[in-house]
Amino acid sequence: MVAFLSKSRPRGGGAVAGRGSGRSTGGEIRALLWLARHPGWALLPAVAVWALLALGTVTVGSIAAGLLAGVLVWWRSHPPSFDRCAAPVLRSTWRRWTTYRGAHWRGVLDDCELTRENRRTGQVLVPRIVRFRAVTPSIDTLTVALVRGQDVLTWTDRAPALADALGAHRVAVSRARPGRLRVVVERSMPFARMLDAPAIPATADEVDLRTLDVGDTERGTPFRIRIRGKHLLVVGASGAGKGSLLWGPLRAMGPMIRDELVRLWVIDLKGGTETERGQDLFHRWATTPADALELLTEFRDSMLARQAWMREHQVRTCEITRETPYELLIIDELAMLTAYGDRSVVRDALRLLAEVLTQGRAADHTVAGYVQEPSKDVVDVRELFTTRICLGVTAASHVDMALGDGARDRGALADEIPGDEAHAGIGFVIDTGSRLPVRFRAGYVTDTEIDELVHRCTPGLTTDQPDAGEVLPFPTPTDQPDQDSDDRHDDQDDSEGGVA
Numbered sequence: 001m002v003a004f005l006s007k008s009r010p011r012g013g014g015a016v017a018g019r020g021s022g023r024s025t026g027g028e029i030r031a032l033l034w035l036a037r038h039p040g041w042a043l044l045p046a047v048a049v050w051a052l053l054a055l056g057t058v059t060v061g062s063i064a065a066g067l068l069a070g071v072l073v074w075w076r077s078h079p080p081s082f083d084r085c086a087a088p089v090l091r092s093t094w095r096r097w098t099t100y101r102g103a104h105w106r107g108v109l110d111d112c113e114l115t116r117e118n119r120r121t122g123q124v125l126v127p128r129i130v131r132f133r134a135v136t137p138s139i140d141t142l143t144v145a146l147v148r149g150q151d152v153l154t155w156t157d158r159a160p161a162l163a164d165a166l167g168a169h170r171v172a173v174s175r176a177r178p179g180r181l182r183v184v185v186e187r188s189m190p191f192a193r194m195l196d197a198p199a200i201p202a203t204a205d206e207v208d209l210r211t212l213d214v215g216d217t218e219r220g221t222p223f224r225i226r227i228r229g230k231h232l233l234v235v236g237a238s239g240a241g242k243g244s245l246l247w248g249p250l251r252a253m254g255p256m257i258r259d260e261l262v263r264l265w266v267i268d269l270k271g272g273t274e275t276e277r278g279q280d281l282f283h284r285w286a287t288t289p290a291d292a293l294e295l296l297t298e299f300r301d302s303m304l305a306r307q308a309w310m311r312e313h314q315v316r317t318c319e320i321t322r323e324t325p326y327e328l329l330i331i332d333e334l335a336m337l338t339a340y341g342d343r344s345v346v347r348d349a350l351r352l353l354a355e356v357l358t359q360g361r362a363a364d365h366t367v368a369g370y371v372q373e374p375s376k377d378v379v380d381v382r383e384l385f386t387t388r389i390c391l392g393v394t395a396a397s398h399v400d401m402a403l404g405d406g407a408r409d410r411g412a413l414a415d416e417i418p419g420d421e422a423h424a425g426i427g428f429v430i431d432t433g434s435r436l437p438v439r440f441r442a443g444y445v446t447d448t449e450i451d452e453l454v455h456r457c458t459p460g461l462t463t464d465q466p467d468a469g470e471v472l473p474f475p476t477p478t479d480q481p482d483q484d485s486d487d488r489h490d491d492q493d494d495s496e497g498g499v500a
């Protein structure tokens with residue numbers, strides 16, 4: 001069964017004489033078929049009638065009012081858990097019944113020429129929605145059963161018309177499996193403007209390496225990433241905005257770098273172009289494959305030394321101090337080290353990386369890698385990164401490679417993010433609680449803001465040095481009109497959220 005039969009719409013000359021029947025399926029049969037597919041809608045009124053008869057109107061009314069009050073209290077008192085658990089279900093049910101069903105859905109498809117007429121019976125065949133989800137306020141994902149004779153091209157041709165008919169920003173169509181389409185309706189573009197770079201906190205006490213605020217999620221909550229106890233992999237095509245997720249966390253932890261509580265080890269095999277500006281911040285910096293191997297070996301040795309220190313002091317976790325700082329290895333363009341370099345370099349690098357990625361977490365040695373292509377051939381150690389973020393990518397398959405199987409089907413349409421500057425810094429991450437994808441935009445860190453970071457947070461500077469604590473003006477086109485940027489970050493500090 002590929003589609004439900006909508007109400008008959010006989011048309012002159014629709015039936016072909018001598019072939020099958022010219023009569024359409026009876027309405028009562030169609031109603032029974034519908035009920036069989038949606039047993040809940042038969043069960044619900046039955047349970048309501050039973051409850052009314054058995055318990056009485058007052059009891060049933062009190063239970064319903066209590067449930068409603070409970071939901072309202074939850075909505076008002078704990079937005080993060082409500083938005084994560086209840087809102088997707090309520091939103092999905094509401095939209096399914098107001099937009100994507102019955103006469104409205106049929107009318108939209110009819111207007112967009114996406115229904116077909118059965119030539120024998122004259123019935124209008126309407127592609128049926130077999131699965132619907134509105135995981136986020138701005139994206140609806142539908143699995144649609146095609147009617148016979150249609151294919152994915154029929155729908156991709158009509159996608160712009162469908163978007164306009166649904167009042168949506170964009171509609172993307174892909175083939176899920178034979179006879180089934182995945183249709184993604186982007187109702188609105190949640191990040192219409194660029195976001196400011198993360199603020200640099202005043203002191204190290206204000207930094208929590210478990211929740212670095214580096215942007216916003218589409219739910220309006222701060223987009224926080226966790227560095228401590230994790231290894232971070234950021235995937236994104238060229239120009240997707242990986243730089244923001246490199247410099248943003250460094251700004252958010254700036255005072256800890258200044259106070260030598262965090263040490264940065266940086267490998268940049270694009271000749272150092274991305275990271276040169278910040279080299280004063282780095283404990284070690286490598287821009288050639290040979291130096292990179294040496295740096296990796298040193299980093300691994302540092303991890304082994306820390307493990308030995310922990311054994312000696314009989315501790316399972318380290319306090320972050322100048323003697324035992326947090327060690328962060330940043331590898332821009334990871335593929336140059338894990339795939340495209342000289343064969344012996346790649347072999348040694350993979351061995352060292354695997355060692356650090358499997359043992360570094362407990363010893364406060366974290367790796368943050370940035371890569372364009374996340375396939376196994378390119379990043380063999382991909383699965384060892386415990387937090388993965390996917391910015392705009394060029395292939396649908398890259399999404400699941402980056403975020404895990406089924407992420408794209410659950411709505412992480414990173415390959416649909418346009419590859420222009422207006423959409424740079426936008427990506428998806430999997431919510432650790434609900435396992436659903438959440439879209440975010442990272443704050444954009446300009447060169448001037450990197451200079452500000454270097455100026456304020458070069459290791460060894462102390463807050464009582466003349467110009468260490470004071471921010472000198474770095475005029476940029478973005479920070480002039482946006483006087484409320486600090487307010488935004490202040491507000492975010494109070495709100496809850498965070499996904500990575």
Ligand SMILES: Nc1ncnc2c1ncn2[C@@H]1O[C@H](COP(=O)(O)OP(=O)(O)OP(=O)(O)O)[C@@H](O)[C@H]1O
Pocket residue numbers: 194195236237238239240241242243244372421423424425426441442443444445
């Ligand atoms: N968070 C952001 N918000 C808005 N625009 C951004 C953001 N991040 C980057 N951009 C824009 O996108 C451009 C490319 O960004 P970036 O250099 O970080 O990309 P990339 O992923 O590192 O690319 P490549 O791998 O080629 O170096 C920037 O010059 C900037 O104009």
